[in-house]
Amino acid sequence: MNLFLPVPVLLPLVTAIALFLVRHHQKIQERLSNASLAVNLAFALSLLSATAGGNIFIHRMGMWPFPFGIILAADRLTGTMVVLAAAIVAACTLFAQGYLSTNQRREVFHPLIHFQLMGIQGAFMTGDLFNLFVFFEVMLISTYALLAFYYNLDQLEVALKYTFLNLVASAMFLVGISFLYAQVGTVNMADLSVKIRELGPQPLMVVTAFIFLFVFSMKAALFPMHLWLPSAHSISPTHIGAVLAGVLVKVGIYSIIRCAWLIFPGPFKVLQPMIMTIALVTIVWGALGTLPQRSLKRILAYSTINQLGYIAFGVALLSPLGMTAAIFYIVSHAFLKSSMLLGAGLNQKLTGTVDLDEMGGMMAKAPYASALMLVGFLSLAGIPPLSGFFSKLFLLQAGFTQGAYLATGLALLMGVISLYYNFTTYQRMAWGTGGNEAREAPATMYSSVSFLASFAVIFGIGAAWLYEWSHLVASQITRPELYINAMRNAL
Amino acid sequence: MIWFLSITIGVLVTAGAYLAMQRRLIQMVLGFSLLSHATNLMIVASGWVGDGFSPILRSYKAPDPATYVDPLPQAMVLTAIVISFAVTAFLLVIALMAYRSFETDDIDEMRRLKG
Amino acid sequence: MRSLILRTIAPIVLHLTLIFSLFLLLYGHNQPGGGFIAGLMTAVGIVLQWVTFDADDGWHRYNWPWDRIFSYGLALSACVGLFGLLSGYFLKGSAYEFNLPFIGEVEVLTAFFFDVGVYAVVVAVLLSILTTFCDRRAVIRGAPK
Incomplete structure (x- = not known):
């Protein structure tokens, strides 16, 4: 497996180049893209099963010795996240083929989404902080271009907003790296971990950790940096919004987890009250933000902010139990939210609008599409047999076990609000009267939404299994010495 | 010499932040490229x-x-320069597209035209 | 630009920059230089031509299939990385020595082919940006009119 670790980075890269070269032949392009995504998913699954035993795989690029070169590493968390990315991007691409088939911009969509996939998977695989920056940028540049997909004014505005905010974040990322390098003289994550622990508690290191927290919260859309998310979700094309909600924000969360447990465990203990506050404010902001909205996609976007707050809450507990809950939440939310955004896109295709009042009466007009949305809304609201219930349950359990009563109580209260907005939204969408007539939608769109929505049921019924897996992941990442030793002893 | 470097970084950040807050797209793009130069110098x-x-x-x-x-x-720094070059090129294309569509690169003016 | 001096100097400078960039490309693996800098140097030479003569003229002269060139360059670099994977590590460089007749001993590094890929990417990206910017009639596909 060590030898094959570059595959999740290389395969999308090579595919993207090939797709760009054959961009004038639609059939070839689509088949090549689908084949590559299938191979990528198969590889991700085999990586997941290989990491399940607790092995940490290391690939030293260019055969450089331990702290110097760029290292690709895969532990259980990496395996999980790569599978998430591969599955969701594959589903979104399949969905996009449904309505891009006659569009001119189709020819650049496929290369861009593969570059984006390369950046995402690279960010999950890398064991080097500067290389993380590079993969972030690969991911972001293709995202900028995808957000401005049709070049109309709304999308240009969203793309500019996202670009400028992330440029500030990228600049801060580099500033953070230069702070770190000046203090400890390395950028390898394992080496950083050892050297920062040797350095002991230092105010400047806390400032550095704060810079990284700021940078990653921008990607993860936590409270003060969440402003780009609602418009990016609602105005950009559906398949791009779904990748954004399902995978891209999880890259930010993933990086925060790596910082909290591997790179800066000490400084993050100091910052813990602040992260907790940020998480709670994000939960409240997201929940209340849904209430005045009319557009289905904007409601889903604010709900994403709400849910990201919950995930950050699990991370902010800084305990193995909280980590287990957070990982459960990440996995279930990634599939759930991308299925719901694709479902919203499906409804948009059927009725030509995302406005809830114009949509009205979807239950009668398009029963299957609206049933898919029902599964999503029930799961988001936290109704028992579905995955959303268990993810909130484990999180609150972790919070109460640790004695964070006030914070957990607030999170529980906001759960009630999420129950309310999910039900009213579905009610307005499905049971209302009037609205536009339903049109046809291609079968690939239905199948990709069904594929993703089925995980809401699977992770609900198989919650014990997913919890067991999350526990395995958390038990590995909360012991950073495993990762450090694996990197040190790498061949 | 390190003082000279720090002052240069400070001046670049000031100019970049000022330009980034202007209304015209081209000024914003230039401001952000100045900011990225400042961070590059910081890594050096x-x-x-x-x-x-x-x-x-x-x-x-x-x-x-x-x-x-x-x-x-x-x-x-070399890597960071290449990345900021790519982002700047993308932003310039976006600014050019906006200019071609609306005959202005003033953000407020565009918003007014959009209505 | 209607400057006689520039018009006289520019073609000479183009040759000098091309030769110097080739030198940088070949020299790059152990000494200062390399694909990126060489690519920038080549592109700067061509940009100077563009500035000197008319924008339309420049567009007609350098409207090559840059998108293909940078795809092939990127593919070449990726292939060199894959070649390193054959010996166990992605991007691992290796050196080979040949004894050619008449020329003598030649050392070939895989890093050189990586540099050539980077060179192609840099030149092609810079010039495709320029062709996009300079041609006022070019409409980027999918854009609203």
Whole structure:
């Protein structure tokens, strides 16, 4: 497996180049893209099963010795996240083929989404902080271009907003790296971990950790940096919004987890009250933000902010139990939210609008599409047999076990609000009267939404299994010495 | 010399932040490219060794690493420059597209035209 | 630009920059230089031509299939990385020495082919940006009119 670790980075890269070269032949392009995504998913699954035993795989690029070169590493968390990315991007691409088939911009969509996939998977695989920056940028540049997909004014505005905010974040990322390098003289994550622990508690290191927290919260859309998310979700094309909600924000969360447990465990203990506050404010902001909205996609976007707050809450507990809950939440939310955004896109295709009042009466007009949305809304609201219930349950359990009563109580209260907005939204969408007539939608769109929505049921019924897996992941990442030793002893 | 570098970084950040807050797209793009130059200089400063040689081996004798400037930040800066170049190119294309569609690159004006 | 001096100097400078960039490309693996800098140097030479003569003229002259060139360059670099994977590590460089008749001993590094890929990417990206910017009639596909 060590030898094959570059595959999740290389395969999308090579595919993207090939797709760009054959961009004038639609059939070839689509088949090549689908084949590559299938191979990528198969590889991700085999990586997941290989990491399940607790092995940490290391690939030293260019055969450089331990702290110097760029290292690709895969532990259980990496395996999980790569599978998430591969599955969701594959589903979104399949969905996009449904309505891009006659569009001119189709020819650049496929290369861009593969570059984006390369950046995402690279960010999950890398064991080097500067290389993380590079993969972030690969991911972001293709995202900028995808957000401005049709070049109309709304999308240009969203793309500019996202670009400028992330440029500030990228600049801060580099500033953070230069702070770190000046203090400890390395950028390898394992080496950083050892050297920062040797350095002991230092105010400047806390400032550095704060810079990284700021940078990653921008990607993860936590409270003060969440402003780009609602418009990016609602105005950009559906398949791009779904990748954004399902995978891209999880890259930010993933990086925060790596910082909290591997790179800066000490400084993050100091910052813990602040992260907790940020998480709670994000939960409240997201929940209340849904209430005045009319557009289905904007409601889903604010709900994403709400849910990201919950995930950050699990991370902010800084305990193995909280980590287990957070990982459960990440996995279930990634599939759930991308299925719901694709479902919203499906409804948009059927009725030509995302406005809830114009949509009205979807239950009668398009029963299957609206049933898919029902599964999503029930799961988001936290109704028992579905995955959303268990993810909130484990999180609150972790919070109460640790004695964070006030914070957990607030999170529980906001759960009630999420129950309310999910039900009213579905009610307005499905049971209302009037609205536009339903049109046809291609079968690939239905199948990709069904594929993703089925995980809401699977992770609900198989919650014990997913919890067991999350526990395995958390038990590995909360012991950073495993990762450090694996990197040190790498061949 | 490190003072000179710090002052340069400060001036670049000031100018970049000022330009980034202007209304015209082209000024914003220039501002952000100045900001990225400032961060690049900062990485160079992080590997600073006073009076170090440039990290190029002149002969095959074993060198004394303490007398050379750390080459790793310079490699990182090169990468960062390439990335900021790509982003700037993208932003310029976006600004050009906006200009072609609306005959202006003033953000407020565009918003007014959009209505 | 209607400057006689520039018009006289520019073609000479183009040759000098091309030769110097080739030198940088070949020299790059152990000494200062390399694909990126060489690519920038080549592109700067061509940009100077563009500035000197008319924008339309420049567009007609350098409207090559840059998108293909940078795809092939990127593919070449990726292939060199894959070649290193054959010996166990992605991007691992290796050196081969040949004894050619008449020329003598030649050392070939895989890093050189990586540099050539980077060179192609840099030149092609810079010039495709320029062709996009300079041609006022070019409409980027999918854009609203």
